[in-house]
Amino acid sequence: MGFDEIFQELYEYVRREMEAGGAHAFDHVERVLKLAVRLALEEGADLEVVRFAALLHDIERAREDKGEVDCHAVASAERARQLLLERGLSEEFARRVAECIRSHRFRKNEEPKSLEAKVLSDADKLDATGAVGIARAYLFGGRYGQRLWEEEPKKERFYPGMNAEEYSPRTEYELKLSKLKDRMFTASGRRIAERRSRFMKLFFEELEREVKGED
Numbered sequence: 001m002g003f004d005e006i007f008q009e010l011y012e013y014v015r016r017e018m019e020a021g022g023a024h025a026f027d028h029v030e031r032v033l034k035l036a037v038r039l040a041l042e043e044g045a046d047l048e049v050v051r052f053a054a055l056l057h058d059i060e061r062a063r064e065d066k067g068e069v070d071c072h073a074v075a076s077a078e079r080a081r082q083l084l085l086e087r088g089l090s091e092e093f094a095r096r097v098a099e100c101i102r103s104h105r106f107r108k109n110e111e112p113k114s115l116e117a118k119v120l121s122d123a124d125k126l127d128a129t130g131a132v133g134i135a136r137a138y139l140f141g142g143r144y145g146q147r148l149w150e151e152e153p154k155k156e157r158f159y160p161g162m163n164a165e166e167y168s169p170r171t172e173y174e175l176k177l178s179k180l181k182d183r184m185f186t187a188s189g190r191r192i193a194e195r196r197s198r199f200m201k202l203f204f205e206e207l208e209r210e211v212k213g214e215d
Ligand SMILES: [Fe+2]
Pocket: 028, 032, 057, 058, 124
């Protein structure tokens, strides 16, 4: 089997598995895949490594949410390596894909090193910016019963178990989403992040005016 057939088969496999896990996780994977392919072409990264890494990057996410694994990036990298080896792809290819996945969750001690890892990291962060970033923050906030607006953003990000009624996605924007543009590794990623960030800023400024009945 060539790369395309293996990719198609794995695409269906990942979709079935992630949809069973719920929470629209596969929608995120599809968006990241499109962005990652675009960035790979613009940056001259290895397209095969990037698209397999994007497809498999969150495959163990649901297990982290259930508390079955500590870090979904580490668990997804290992699972991806196995899935690729089982399908006859080389050790070297599987290792390169796994390395991208391991470092896609930004940690100080595990910064993306290869161009392909930088592309995946940027694509994943871009999916938390712009209109999509806002929409995702409101979907998440709504699930936990957050409000639409808060006068003063909090000093700490919301996580399940906190009092959701004291929060709105504005805190998530101030503390996290507005800063993602400074965590891009590629020039193409930075350009898209800057455009998307301007839109988020405008959105929250407009929201504030409307909430206050000023406009
Ligand atoms: Fe992701």
